[in-house]
Amino acid sequence: NHGNGVVDLVESHVGENEGLLLDIGCKFGDLLVAAEQRGWKVQGVELNSAFCEIARSRGIEVFNDVVENLDSDQTSFDVIIMSHVLEHIERPDATLKVLIDRLNPNGLLYVETPDQSSPISWAVYRGRWLGVATPGHIWAFTSKTLKQVVKSVGFKVVWCNRWIPYAPADYPMTIKGQIRRFLFTVINWLGRGDIVGVLAQ
Numbered sequence: 001n002h003g004n005g006v007v008d009l010v011e012s013h014v015g016e017n018e019g020l021l022l023d024i025g026c027k028f029g030d031l032l033v034a035a036e037q038r039g040w041k042v043q044g045v046e047l048n049s050a051f052c053e054i055a056r057s058r059g060i061e062v063f064n065d066v067v068e069n070l071d072s073d074q075t076s077f078d079v080i081i082m083s084h085v086l087e088h089i090e091r092p093d094a095t096l097k098v099l100i101d102r103l104n105p106n107g108l109l110y111v112e113t114p115d116q117s118s119p120i121s122w123a124v125y126r127g128r129w130l131g132v133a134t135p136g137h138i139w140a141f142t143s144k145t146l147k148q149v150v151k152s153v154g155f156k157v158v159w160c161n162r163w164i165p166y167a168p169a170d171y172p173m174t175i176k177g178q179i180r181r182f183l184f185t186v187i188n189w190l191g192r193g194d195i196v197g198v199l200a201q
Contacts, residue, residue, distance in 0.1 A: 002031070
């Protein structure tokens with residue numbers, strides 16, 4: 001569902017689905033499978049070799065390396081996606097500079113990270129929040145600082161939003177489950193969730 005949501009967002013800005021899409025940190029290739037089913041040509045980058053094998057078994061072309069080591073002749077991606085990757089990278093600005101050279105002139109970059117400034121992060125989950133509890137996080141972005149680092153290397157931000165990634169149907173039909181479902185729906189409607197996404201050109 002998340003993969004289709006990201007592809008929906010991209011397609012709402014490009015108006016077609018026949019370009020070349022790269023997913024950095026593609027894991028099992030779920031987003032790439034969703035994009036390919038909708039007409040995109042797809043490639044992935046993933047450091048975990050076991051994840052690469054799973055993605056390849058699904059017919060996806062995946063490079064088991066960092067994006068900086070991809071063939072420099074490949075500079076014509078129409079869309080590059082980095083979902084929950086940038087916060088793990090020591091020099092996010094340096095990686096973003098590489099990506100700006102890999103996109104075609106009208107290409108789109110989508111970056112998604114936890115949002116440290118969300119009231120969900122510091123008022124509800126605190127030390128259990130994914131932004132601090134997930135191993136390997138080097139950076140704690142906010143919606144403001146994520147946009148700043150994306151802009152600092154030459155991108156233009158065309159869309160930004162915050163939300164809670166949840167599926168309403170997953171919550172039980174109990175009073176507590178329905179209260180949480182209602183509250184999370186309102187939080188998403190207000191744009192106050194603990195995940196931030198930025199779309200840039």
